[in-house]
Amino acid sequence: MIVPDLTSPPLALIAVALFGYLLGSIPFGVVVTRAMGLGDVRQIGSGNIGATNVLRTGNRLAAFLTFALDAAKGGVAVLIARASLGEDAAQVAGGFAFLGHLFPVWLGFRGGKGVATFIGTVLALNPAIGLAACATWLAAAALSRISSVGGLAAAALSPVWAWLLGDPQTIALLVGLTVLIYIRHAANIRRILDGTEPRIGKKT
Numbered sequence: 552m553i554v555p556d557l558t559s560p561p562l563a564l565i566a567v568a569l570f571g572y573l574l575g576s577i578p579f580g581v582v583v584t585r586a587m588g589l590g591d592v593r594q595i596g597s598g599n600i601g602a603t604n605v606l607r608t609g610n611r612l613a614a615f616l617t618f619a620l621d622a623a624k625g626g627v628a629v630l631i632a633r634a635s636l637g638e639d640a641a642q643v644a645g646g647f648a649f650l651g652h653l654f655p656v657w658l659g660f661r662g663g664k665g666v667a668t669f670i671g672t673v674l675a676l677n678p679a680i681g682l683a684a685c686a687t688w689l690a691a692a693a694l695s696r697i698s699s700v701g702g703l704a705a706a707a708l709s710p711v712w713a714w715l716l717g718d719p720q721t722i723a724l725l726v727g728l729t730v731l732i733y734i735r736h737a738a739n740i741r742r743i744l745d746g747t748e749p750r751i752g753k754k755t
Contacts (some may be wrong), residue, residue, distance in 0.1 A: 553722040559636040567636065571628040571644035575651025575668060578658050579620035580605050583613050596749075601663040603698045606751075621663065622671030625649050629675035642724050645672035649728055664735040666702035669728055673709060676721055683712040685693050690692060696750045699739040706732040 559567075580600035589608045593598055596607035602618035625648045632644035652668040654660040665725040670688070674681030684705040692701030706729040713721045733740070742748035 553719050554724070555637075555639045555642055555720045557639050563636055564640060565643045567632045567640045568647040571632065571647035572651040573656075574628050574646030575624050576655035576657055576662075577620075578655055578662065579624075579650075580663065581658070583617050583620070584608060587613050589613060599663055599754060600658070600665055603751075612713045614752070618667045621652060621667035622674070624652060625668040625670075625672030626675035626719060627739045629672055635674075636720060638720070641676060642721070646724055648672060648725065649731070653731060654681060664699075664702070666705070666738075667730050669702075669706060669709075669732060672728070673721075673725070676724075677713070677716070677718050679716050679723075680712045680721065684709050684715065689714075692751065697743065697748050698751050699736055699748060700743060702732065703736060703740070 559565075578600050580592045580602065583588060584595075584605060587610065589595075589605075589610055592598075592605050592608070596604045598604070600617075602614045602621065605617045606614035608614075609628050628644040628648035629641045633641035635676050649665055649668050649672055651662075653662045655662040666688075670681065673684050687708050688701040690701075690706035691704035692698055695701070697749060706725075709729065710722045710725045713719065713725055739748055
């Protein structure tokens, strides 16, 4: 079984999905950079609202806060839904928080690429899988010096970690999130292949 048993009432799952989406839609990259007087992150570097682009402002604290808050969106959605209803609701909430980050209603559905929210979601769903994904990200990013390589590797291997760590019920969700991450990183993948993807710490 690669999905959890659906035990929660359908209307409750719809409510959880809406809650997760709205929480995930909060554009912390925009909020943090404006609050710290760094301007609008959408006018900097790649224009993305995620932590990697925030780092191009030169402010590491802003990048860290953006990553932590974007990760927390997914984690908080999962934990609240699990406490309220159960594991099926936790996966629904995490998945929709991820969608909210990618397609936030507050920014005309133009959001981030999802790696931080993915990490937060997976850590809350299963800490062992989440830590394995984090280790994968760190190893791949350290070897390549390219943030997107770390994120892509972490996402791609997460279903494998779920299988090896004995949690097959998360596999379907992880595969779905991974596909979305790769779609959102299509331009990054092209730049990786032609050798023009920016290195970690490079402002432009």
